[in-house]
Amino acid sequence: MGFGKRSIRINGADCGAESVILGVITSIGGFLFGYDTGQISGMLLFSDFKNRFGQVDLPEGGRDFEPITESLLVSLMSIGTLCGALSSSYTADWWGRRKSLSFGVAMFIVGCVIQITAMHSWVHMMMGRFVAGLGIGNLSVGVPMFQSECAPREIRGAVVGSYQLLITFGILVANCVNYGVREIQESDASWRIVVGLGIGFAAPLGLGILLVPEWDDARTSMARLRGMKDDPHNALVENDMREMRANLDKERAVGVGTWAECFVPRKNGVPKQVYRTLLGVSIHFLQQWTGVNYFFYYGATIFESAGIDDPIRTQLILGAINVGMTFVGLWAVERLGRRWPLLIGALWQAAWLAVFASMGTALNPEDNETSGIVMISFLTPLATDGISYAYGFVFVGTNLAAFLVAYFFLYESVSLSLENVDKMYSQPDLKPWASRGWVPDGYITRMQRDDEYFRRAGGGGGAAESGSVDDGATAVGSARPSRAFGEGGGGLEKTGSGELGGES
Numbered sequence: 001m002g003f004g005k006r007s008i009r010i011n012g013a014d015c016g017a018e019s020v021i022l023g024v025i026t027s028i029g030g031f032l033f034g035y036d037t038g039q040i041s042g043m044l045l046f047s048d049f050k051n052r053f054g055q056v057d058l059p060e061g062g063r064d065f066e067p068i069t070e071s072l073l074v075s076l077m078s079i080g081t082l083c084g085a086l087s088s089s090y091t092a093d094w095w096g097r098r099k100s101l102s103f104g105v106a107m108f109i110v111g112c113v114i115q116i117t118a119m120h121s122w123v124h125m126m127m128g129r130f131v132a133g134l135g136i137g138n139l140s141v142g143v144p145m146f147q148s149e150c151a152p153r154e155i156r157g158a159v160v161g162s163y164q165l166l167i168t169f170g171i172l173v174a175n176c177v178n179y180g181v182r183e184i185q186e187s188d189a190s191w192r193i194v195v196g197l198g199i200g201f202a203a204p205l206g207l208g209i210l211l212v213p214e215w216d217d218a219r220t221s222m223a224r225l226r227g228m229k230d231d232p233h234n235a236l237v238e239n240d241m242r243e244m245r246a247n248l249d250k251e252r253a254v255g256v257g258t259w260a261e262c263f264v265p266r267k268n269g270v271p272k273q274v275y276r277t278l279l280g281v282s283i284h285f286l287q288q289w290t291g292v293n294y295f296f297y298y299g300a301t302i303f304e305s306a307g308i309d310d311p312i313r314t315q316l317i318l319g320a321i322n323v324g325m326t327f328v329g330l331w332a333v334e335r336l337g338r339r340w341p342l343l344i345g346a347l348w349q350a351a352w353l354a355v356f357a358s359m360g361t362a363l364n365p366e367d368n369e370t371s372g373i374v375m376i377s378f379l380t381p382l383a384t385d386g387i388s389y390a391y392g393f394v395f396v397g398t399n400l401a402a403f404l405v406a407y408f409f410l411y412e413s414v415s416l417s418l419e420n421v422d423k424m425y426s427q428p429d430l431k432p433w434a435s436r437g438w439v440p441d442g443y444i445t446r447m448q449r450d451d452e453y454f455r456r457a458g459g460g461g462g463a464a465e466s467g468s469v470d471d472g473a474t475a476v477g478s479a480r481p482s483r484a485f486g487e488g489g490g491g492l493e494k495t496g497s498g499e500l501g502g503e504s
Helices: 015-026 028-043 047-053 067-095 099-115 122-150 153-184 189-212 220-226 235-256 259-263 273-288 292-305 312-335 339-362 381-409 418-423 434-438 446-457 461-467
Strands: 007-010 011-014 479-481 491-492
Touching: 011 189, 015 028, 015 122, 015 189, 028 122, 028 189, 028 292, 028 312, 028 446, 067 099, 067 122, 099 122, 099 189, 099 446, 122 153, 153 312, 153 418, 189 312, 259 273, 273 381, 292 312, 312 339, 339 381, 381 434, 461 479
Parallel strands: none
Antiparallel strands: 007 011, 479 491
């Protein structure tokens, strides 16, 4: 790439310019996820799109969608994403990270081409969204995996975190594009432009991934990512190599894992293994049930039904708020920990969804246009076809369930390494709601543990240089505190594993 010997200094260590560019290029995968999610909301309102693919003839002229058709047009992308994500873990091992990501980009582009070439068949359009979803699912697993394995430890947290940020930015850009073409919605160019731009956005990732380091010579590749020469006496590169060897040896000793092992109690001596598996699955599952995706998929339709003059502009404002609040969320999880943002967010969403659903059921839409939001769907148009506004209370319930799960089962892991998170979850008498007060052995506070690391690292070598930081746990490789947000920031990151510290 031409940047192999250019470096910047971050957290007291050299990071190659190539590693920063790598993070930017691969994060486009998150952008594509967001863009594909955000584009359908406006497209469902475009006159040409409805007239081409709708089945219901309207009395005033034009056509609209049957609920089941609209449901399939939206949801087939998500189904494709699920299938692509499940297969990505295998293709990444079979073909390697680069080829697997290239395959994901190719599938997304093929899906976009299928959509663009649709003329009057909604099945044609639906299958295009499904194929594009296969590519998005592949990238949603492969990109964070690739980033965590390639990025130097000093920027690993920021690089991997950029994936989620780019998802929200992709949604915003899709809203902007919809807003820009809304004046030509009578033409097929409106929705074809929206879909076609996805190909242009995917091209940098598809081409750029071919330029990133190969791992045939791991030492040379690591030196490039550090912006250094391949010098066998370079302590920093040697430390990276030692971590990689140690983790590979550990993986070989454990053997090849299976999905079933996640649900086997105390597999390999790990306490609460099923507890941890179900907790992780529940948090991600409930996040999808907060109701926010409804507004990403059907927000413009809701705003139009509410009597808003420019629903696509309102959807654009929603996308901008989403991006802004992502930065607030990044700050909150470092300042407030992991539990409080989840608890506050769940209650906040439940409260406003209750207002939303109550207004719809209490006021007659025919008498009060501004409250007459004709819900097409929260997850599918079929669901609200029978119970209308009351479906909002379903999401009130799921948000309250998310609050209870976070309060009674999630441990506070802020400022803890992965090794100490494991220790904390292994404590038989420690309750999740009291877990913030738990500290590693030998320290008075979790903050003291971070300060101790910086004292050693600031001494020029020592534990940080040798790759063995004693934090009361036996670690593979070295550990680093990530302090992206002030003094309260940062769980420790176990380097070489590709995982972020402080995550449970």
